[in-house]
Amino acid sequence: MFPYKTSIQFDRKSSQALYLQLSNQIIQYIKNQTLAPNTKLPGSRILAEQLNVHRKTIVACYEELLLQGWVESIPKKGTFVLGSLPILHRQKLKDSAIFDLKENAGFCFYKNSILPEKSTKRNPDFMCFNDGISDSRLTPIDEIARTYRRISAKKMIVEHLSYVSTYGNQTLREVLTDYLNATRGLHTTKENVLITRGSQMGIWLSSQLLLKKDDVIVVGNTNYESADSTFRYQEAKIERVPVDEDGIVTSDIEMLCKRKKIKAVYVTSHHHHPTTVTLSAKRRIHLLNLSRKYNFAIIEDDYDYDFNYNHAPILPLASHDLHGNVIYIGSVCKTVAPVYRIGYLIASKAFVDEASKLRGFMDRQGDALLELTFASFIKSGDLDRHIRKVMKIYKQRRDLFCKLLKDELGGFFQFETPKGGMAVWTKLNSNYSWAAISEAARKYRLEIGDWRRYDAAKLGHNSIRIGFASYNEEEIYELINRLKNAINSIL
Amino acid sequence: MFPYKTSIQFDRKSSQALYLQLSNQIIQYIKNQTLAPNTKLPGSRILAEQLNVHRKTIVACYEELLLQGWVESIPKKGTFVLGSLPILHRQKLKDSAIFDLKENAGFCFYKNSILPEKSTKRNPDFMCFNDGISDSRLTPIDEIARTYRRISAKKMIVEHLSYVSTYGNQTLREVLTDYLNATRGLHTTKENVLITRGSQMGIWLSSQLLLKKDDVIVVGNTNYESADSTFRYQEAKIERVPVDEDGIVTSDIEMLCKRKKIKAVYVTSHHHHPTTVTLSAKRRIHLLNLSRKYNFAIIEDDYDYDFNYNHAPILPLASHDLHGNVIYIGSVCKTVAPVYRIGYLIASKAFVDEASKLRGFMDRQGDALLELTFASFIKSGDLDRHIRKVMKIYKQRRDLFCKLLKDELGGFFQFETPKGGMAVWTKLNSNYSWAAISEAARKYRLEIGDWRRYDAAKLGHNSIRIGFASYNEEEIYELINRLKNAINSIL
Structure with a gap:
């Protein structure tokens, strides 16, 4: 039997459900034919024991695989990797094609490669950089x-x-x-x-x-x-x-x-x-x-x-x-x-x-x-009153954020204090990389986000937008502190 | 000097600040070259007197013009309309002014002939047939x-x-x-x-x-x-x-x-x-x-x-x-x-x-x-309770509507009492036309609507959907009555 116990890893801190973590890994093994067509998957009870998860997790995983069309369930026999896999039937498209005809369990539809997912998942223990958003607490x-x-x-x-x-x-x-x-x-x-x-x-x-x-x-x-x-x-x-x-x-x-x-x-x-x-x-x-x-x-x-x-x-x-x-x-x-x-x-x-x-x-x-x-x-006039109120607050936050960024991290960044808005365009000196900082920042529970999206044309400007408006003063201190720790850790 | 006193108007009831009212008007004069490049603007004290506003208003206005890049300030000389402003190309305007031009876009766009307008205009004196909508009063x-x-x-x-x-x-x-x-x-x-x-x-x-x-x-x-x-x-x-x-x-x-x-x-x-x-x-x-x-x-x-x-x-x-x-x-x-x-x-x-x-x-x-x-x-469970409540009401309305349609107008229409929903599919006998009834109905303040939309493929079935759910009993009597009068008027 395929060595499931050593081949499957769970990340119990992940927000992704276990059954999905499992099904995604099995799909990878099916796709690269480690699990060949017509292979019988183990019974749910057996696999649950091996992987030390609840049996329901295995059942949910198999249902997911079934729904996605990777396996078939044969009554009284068990669950088998499909003999003819959908991926093999996929139509060849030109490289430049924007719309890929995606095969689903039941029908084809146009899956495009353009629209990225708008992720809103947040780890509550992390502080996250954002694009410049308002502070919900002031709503x-x-x-x-x-x-x-x-x-x-x-x-x-x-x-x-x-x-x-x-x-x-x-x-x-x-x-x-x-x-x-x-x-x-x-x-x-x-x-x-x-x-x-x-x-x-x-x-x-x-x-x-x-x-x-x-x-x-x-x-x-x-x-x-x-x-x-x-x-x-x-x-x-x-x-x-x-x-x-x-x-x-x-x-x-x-x-x-x-x-x-x-x-x-x-x-x-x-x-x-x-x-x-x-x-x-x-x-x-x-x-x-x-x-x-x-x-x-x-x-x-x-x-x-x-x-x-x-x-x-x-x-x-x-x-x-x-x-x-x-x-x-x-x-x-x-x-x-x-x-x-x-x-x-x-x-x-x-x-x-x-x-x-x-x-x-x-x-x-x-x-x-x-x-x-x-x-x-x-x-x-309530809208105007609201604007006047929060503008005063955001201005203070901008001033504090820019001051700290300069005082604490001035050697790493170049930026202009923005005259308006909710974000600072922050250029990292060319001998540092956002990739490295982003990686290091995670250890300090700081999520930089996808810095690459600011450079769709690959100019290599090494800059990202950092929003300041959604953090209060205490949080701004903490944010700069975490960023500083992250940078120091890779020097 | 440019006749500021007669050329500038303030609306003191407007929520827009005076200095902005002033700067906007000056910008208009700069744009149409009434105030030509390099023109010197009057000193703030002089203009304040002429316009009967506080000097601070003029100072704020000039700052605004400066920030927007319309004027430049030369120390000890004064404030001047910028020399290097590109001139806005002007097209001959119709007498009826700027707003007319909004009627026409300054560019081409794809106007399609497929999507019909969703009309929601109602004459409040009229009763209108609908497609089968709920009664808002029961919300x-x-x-x-x-x-x-x-x-x-x-x-x-x-x-x-x-x-x-x-x-x-x-x-x-x-x-x-x-x-x-x-x-x-x-x-x-x-x-x-x-x-x-x-x-x-x-x-x-x-x-x-x-x-x-x-x-x-x-x-x-x-x-x-x-x-x-x-x-x-x-x-x-x-x-x-x-x-x-x-x-x-x-x-x-x-x-x-x-x-x-x-x-x-x-x-x-x-x-x-x-x-x-x-x-x-x-x-x-x-x-x-x-x-x-x-x-x-x-x-x-x-x-x-x-x-x-x-x-x-x-x-x-x-x-x-x-x-x-x-x-x-x-x-x-x-x-x-x-x-x-x-x-x-x-x-x-x-x-x-x-x-x-x-x-x-x-x-x-x-x-x-x-x-x-x-x-x-x-x-x-509130949704379910709401459904049970209105279903009883709609059933009564369906029964009354179908009974009256049969008793009062049975000679003109064929229909099945619907088992569900909010509308009756009503077939007009072939020797009558919806066009004629629709025309006549207006005299009785009844709006039939566009009956043609039910027959996109031109089958000539002579039928339309008539919603009953949004009318109370009294209104259903009135609706049938008006329809009856309209039909009788063209016999």
């Missing part, structure tokens, strides 16, 4: 829940409980129009506003409407990873232009325009993602002029407009857009909390009409109760 | 809002406020697994469950993963219009097979399978949409066997499972699916109210993993607060 949750319930109790609410407009709640569209016109210098009317579930839905809808296979979209190098993936899902051609301390280099976009037809430019003009720089006024106008001349769309993702520590925020490109070239995307996720799925896409009426139609087929409609809750939250 | 809104607030107040809630799993809330996945296994005979684990925003999202995700251009999907003739459109958006080939009193004709599907590769079959097995018939047991088994033999997916859209008046519901196809061929889709929209955007897609783990990844890119994640609210609502 005005009581206030919002109270408003939600108050609105639910209104008599007029009945008309909002059935199928409603795919554009989003009318009151919220009006309130948002006024709010954005007043605070961001937009000149829009309600008809220009589509309520979404967040910025990502805005990017998705824009991508669906603007890009088909081989259409060209321009992004900064580096760029926000999730936007990249969304465009690649459409099989668009992504052209990358440099980003310097004034933001995306628009003269490079102009050169591109002269060579080929481009459909859209994606920018995070206010604080470039990931490097946090602000697009200069000169380049803003240049980009707008180019969009006009070459008829392309500017997708302006204004993901953290609200947090500026040194000065009044710069108005978005959308505020200077005279010809409907800008698709302006934002949400309350960074400002209030990601749990509240309220965002917006603002563009010409023609584009909003089409995006709204499409939204109706992927998501039917938004949550009118939550939308009315936020209409009230914004109109009452 | 247990107080109960749900109370639970929402209670959950929001829990200490542990903080961990649910940030970015969470794209699969949906873990507790709801577990509760739903138990609930559906218990009530619908499924044999799933949490890993097979993706929480969606409703059935439509389930159809959309399935369509994205199963269908590319020219892939074949089989639907009944007639079929649910919204599913049709979703498949057509993927440029799939739609094959239509007949539907009779036992549901979709599976022997026709078998003939198709012999001729060509089909990727999927879409069924509303419990109550076929639109005709309301139930797929017979024999055909269910036949369809499952076919899916196994020919490796296609069955998209089972169980949109109104909960409402059965004459007998225990028939278990879904998914409950007999041994090989991961069925993608089972449902929601609480019909059962509780469409405003609560909670649905599910249940399939093999491989498919759910992929669907979840995709969902992360169109919608990032669900609403954890609402998902926890519904986990509690289902687990406490």
Whole structure:
């Protein structure tokens, strides 16, 4: 019999269930034919004893293998590795194919190699670096829940409980129009506003409407990873232009325009993602002029407009857009909390009409109760009060984080104190590697995360984004301390 | 000097700060070259006097202009409009100003002719036929809002406020697994469950993963219009097979399978949409066997499972699916109210993993607060109590509606009393036309809606779906009365 006892290892600290750890290892042995076709697997009781696990774990594992189609169960005989394995039937695809036809137990579907999994698993003992997210503990949750319930109790609410407009709640569209016109210098009317579930839905809808296979979209190098993936899902051609301390280099976009037809430019003009720089006024106008001349769309993702520590925020490109070239995307996720799925896409009426139609087929409609809750939250001034409150806190955290990073670890890193946002773009000196630090950090219960995602184009800039806003002062001290210990341990 | 006093207007009621109102207007004048490059701006004291504002307002405005890069400050000389500003290209504008241009996008996008608009406009004086929707007045809104607030107040809630799993809330996945296994005979684990925003999202995700251009999907003739459109958006080939009193004709599907590769079959097995018939047991088994033999997916859209008046519901196809061929889709929209955007897609783990990844890119994640609210609502038995309560009411309404339709208008219509659901499939005798009735009905403040959508394949069956569940008894009398008047008026 195959030496299961010595071939199978369990990680009892892992969050993955034992039966899955087991089934995954067995699948590996089946795939490399260590467990050949038609091999009989041991009875569950026997294997449970050998591996010192509960029998139920083995039963669950075998069910999993069965479901995935690796084994078959023959009544009164036992469980056998399948004679004809699905992997052998897999269709040869071109190397460049984005969509792989995945064989499942029952049918084939298009599995793509583009969209990465969005992992949210956290080990509670670990501190984790993040991209720049808000502190959930500061969420005005009581206030919002109270408003939600108050609105639910209104008599007029009945008309909002059935199928409603795919554009989003009318009151919220009006309130948002006024709010954005007043605070961001937009000149829009309600008809220009589509309520979404967040910025990502805005990017998705824009991508669906603007890009088909081989259409060209321009992004900064580096760029926000999730936007990249969304465009690649459409099989668009992504052209990358440099980003310097004034933001995306628009003269490079102009050169591109002269060579080929481009459909859209994606920018995070206010604080470039990931490097946090602000697009200069000169380049803003240049980009707008180019969009006009070459008829392309500017997708302006204004993901953290609200947090500026040194000065009044710069108005978005959308505020200077005279010809409907800008698709302006934002949400309350960074400002209030990601749990509240309220965002917006603002563009010409023609584009909003089409995006709204499409939204109706992927998501039917938004949550009118939550939308009315936020209409009230914004109109009452509560949102502004919340922003003022947390901005003060985040500014202190930025200052402390940057001070400690400089004082304690200045010899290893280069960074600019960001003028806004929730993260610091941190460049590691070239004689150190994030791979080594990341590995060492785990011993100090610090999770760096996948640093490679910040360098999709493999520029080798050796930098990552480190969010500071979600940690309180004590945690910032601890975070820097763990990072310091990790670095010292590999010197 | 430029006539600042007459050119600048302040709105003192606006929530926008005065200095921002001022800077925005100056930027406009810089952009259109009214304030040419190198123009000197007046000293802050002088301008403050002219505009009758505090000097600090002017100072803040100039700082803003400086930060945005519109002006430069030369020591001991003053503040000047930047010399090197690229000029914004101006197009001739129509007299009616900037906002008109929003009507037209400054770029091209893919406008499709497939997805119809989902109209929700209602004239409040009119009664409107619907497809079979629940009565919003019966929504247990107080109960749900109370639970929402209670959950929001829990200490542990903080961990649910940030970015969470794209699969949906873990507790709801577990509760739903138990609930559906218990009530619908499924044999799933949490890993097979993706929480969606409703059935439509389930159809959309399935369509994205199963269908590319020219892939074949089989639907009944007639079929649910919204599913049709979703498949057509993927440029799939739609094959239509007949539907009779036992549901979709599976022997026709078998003939198709012999001729060509089909990727999927879409069924509303419990109550076929639109005709309301139930797929017979024999055909269910036949369809499952076919899916196994020919490796296609069955998209089972169980949109109104909960409402059965004459007998225990028939278990879904998914409950007999041994090989991961069925993608089972449902929601609480019909059962509780469409405003609560909670649905599910249940399939093999491989498919759910992929669907979840995709969902992360169109919608990032669900609403954890609402998902926890519904986990509690289902687990406490409140959902079941709600179903029992409204089922009794809907049964009475069905009986009354069918009785009146027969007694008052029996000479014009043929229909079967539906065993479940919320609508009656109503066939108009062939010597009358819905076009004429629809026209006449408006005079009696009755909106029939677009009857043509029930016959996408132009079979000429002369039938439409009429929902009864959303009207109380009085309204049903009134509805039949108006319909009767309309018909009589054209005899």
